[in-house]
Amino acid sequence: MFEWKLEDLRLYNQKGGVFIGDEKIYDCENTLSMEEKIDFVDKMQDGKLSYVLALADKFAEDADSLPKTQYGNIKDNSFKAWIRKNDLRGVLDNNFEIGRIRLSPERNIKTIINKGDYDLYEEYIDEAFHRQLKKCENEEKRYFLEHDEYSILKRNFREKSNIYNTTFGVNVTFCSDGKTCIYEKENSRLQREITVEELKYLLGKYDELEHLINKITEETNIVY
Structure with a gap:
């Protein structure tokens, strides 16, 4: 069976x-x-x-x-x-x-x-x-x-990059086969897959950016 x-x-x-x-x-x-x-x-x-x-x-x-x-x-x-x-x-x-x-x-x-x-x-x-x-x-x-940690991190990173329209100066490409790669600025054919550590670092930067946006929003009191 x-x-x-x-x-x-x-x-x-x-x-x-x-x-x-x-x-x-x-x-x-x-x-x-x-x-x-x-x-x-x-x-x-x-x-x-x-x-x-x-x-x-x-x-x-x-x-x-x-x-x-x-x-x-x-x-x-x-x-x-x-x-x-x-x-x-x-x-x-x-x-x-x-x-x-x-x-x-x-x-x-x-x-x-x-x-x-x-x-x-x-x-x-x-x-x-x-x-x-x-x-x-x-x-x-x-x-x-x-359920795979690396896949979840990649998915979250892509979502955040779409929301904030930035990858903090890192040259990133999202490939059709599901890979997320960092490429050489002068030669985009030179690329490697992003690491777990790099994804966690960049996601942390998005958290900082989100916190900053919220802080500025709370401090800003401009009304009609």
Whole structure:
């Protein structure tokens, strides 16, 4: 049984391992059984993986009996009627791309065994498990950023710099990847990440500035 706890950061902290292109392959993908993978995804998605698999089995049983076109394809109206009758939870598209599974991975129920263009795995269960793990890791990353001291300091520093429109003469850039860097004034390509100590120092300066502004505000008595 695969147990996942957000605060453990188990997936986020996985070091090394196998990568396929830019895709991280989690250690548990190679150790768990199909049943364990199904159980985990079901737990995270209200039993929908088992439901989709049962629908796929039902379609495979009924496919031969459904009316076909002269080219041997199942007629759209017949397919829609089959979906209305069997898909009680409404996970299949019945309007545009008929039979598309509206869950990740979005394969068609008719061709669920076929690997999609953006899939890593041919087996639907493996792909569904992998994508659920990716979602879990993204949740872990957000949790880490919300609770990690360095991340909190960076966030507070950025907020203060926006409020007071100054970084006290320090050349600071806020990068799109979340980094906060100090750069060389004469050559902005030369930069390094700001340290915890520097962030605490600058946040202390904002506290001093805020105190000074409050003091001056209290001392100023100019009215209409």
